[in-house]
Amino acid sequence: MTTDFDHAADIARQFDKDRYLSALLAPEKFRPGLMALYAYSAELARIRELVSEPLPGEVRLQWWRDLLEGTEHGAAASNPVANALLETIAQFQLPRQSLIAMTEARIFDLYNDPMPSLNDLEGYAGETASGLIQLACLVLNDGKDPGTATAAGHAGVAYALTGLMRALPWHAARQQMYLPKDLQERHNLDPATVFKGETTPQLLAVLTELRAHVRHHLERVRAVSGNVPGTCAAAFLPLVLVEPFLQKLEATGFDPLKQSADLSQLKRQWVMWRARRNVFGRL
Structure with a gap:
């Protein structure tokens, strides 16, 4: 059965192969957490390619910010990368502000x-x-x-x-x-x-x-x-x-x-x- 972390690994493999390969060379117990981080980063980085104009891109970035800030997300349960990321945050007590800062920086990508x-x-x-x-x-x-x-x-x-x-x-x-x-x-x-x-x-x-x-x-x-x-x-x-x-x-x-x-x-x-x-x- 495919897990949220399997899905995250697949996203990392498709869109960030170098970090994906580096995670495969990490100790096995930490690979799922690394894959979750790298999939999250890849999802943010490719937003520009998925939208036709900046506003829908900003909406996508805001969705991730809201998730990380604890705002209720009805669709979060159906997003395996989000689930894997939240589990990783909880397991390793990761600072959410660092993850939020990534969304704020990626706003630049949406504009020229x-x-x-x-x-x-x-x-x-x-x-x-x-x-x-x-x-x-x-x-x-x-x-x-x-x-x-x-x-x-x-x-x-x-x-x-x-x-x-x-x-x-x-x-x-x-x-x-x-x-x-x-x-x-x-x-x-x-x-x-x-x-x-x-x-x-x-x-x-x-x-x-x-x-x-x-x-x-x-x-x-x-x-x-x-x-x-x-x-x-x-x-x-x-x-x-x-x-x-x-x-x-x-x-x-x-x-x-x-x-x-x-x-x-x-x-x-x-x-x-x-x-x-x-x-x-x-x-």
Whole structure:
């Protein structure tokens, strides 16, 4: 019989394969909780793809906020991801505010407003990716504070910014801009050229600076990795894919608006499997 957690695992497998694979490499007893978190994150991330305009997307995000704030939901019982998430929250005493903050950050996804600054982009990454890593650490540490907030903060920013650069062709096609406005101005990038699919020297300069910023955060993760309990390793596993993705993005002749910086599924699985016992040594 399929359980709510089985359904959550299927959602994670379909829409967030890297985190799904990392959960499979976690101790078995914690896998259901991780799958619930990753399915919840995936459900929020794909709302933009499911709606034709922002208002229905905001309604969906509000539904999750109401659920987490304890508002009565007649339809919650029929949503297996919601059920799995609530069970996970109860089992590991997860802070609901962190989960609510993810819904608030995802409002940005629904609109085509420019990302104001690098600081704002880091804040967005912190709420959507860093918070998820920290919650996963709480699950893996059986609900007790693992002292990983700093490492999770830097790791989430590095992972999220890399993902946004990889998604540039899709975002540009729908007239959406995550590249920070202050970086655009510093390098004289006209966003209209990005939306037209023109890979200019100015765009390449913005992306070069952004990759350097990602590597700065990876260095910060390494610097504090000694404070991360071994029990939390699986929460950081997707981070080992960041450097291989960066190398794809900066390969000679790579067009960031017309090509996908991707790794085969087998390569991803191999990289994470090799890193499972020494995550930070593989960064």
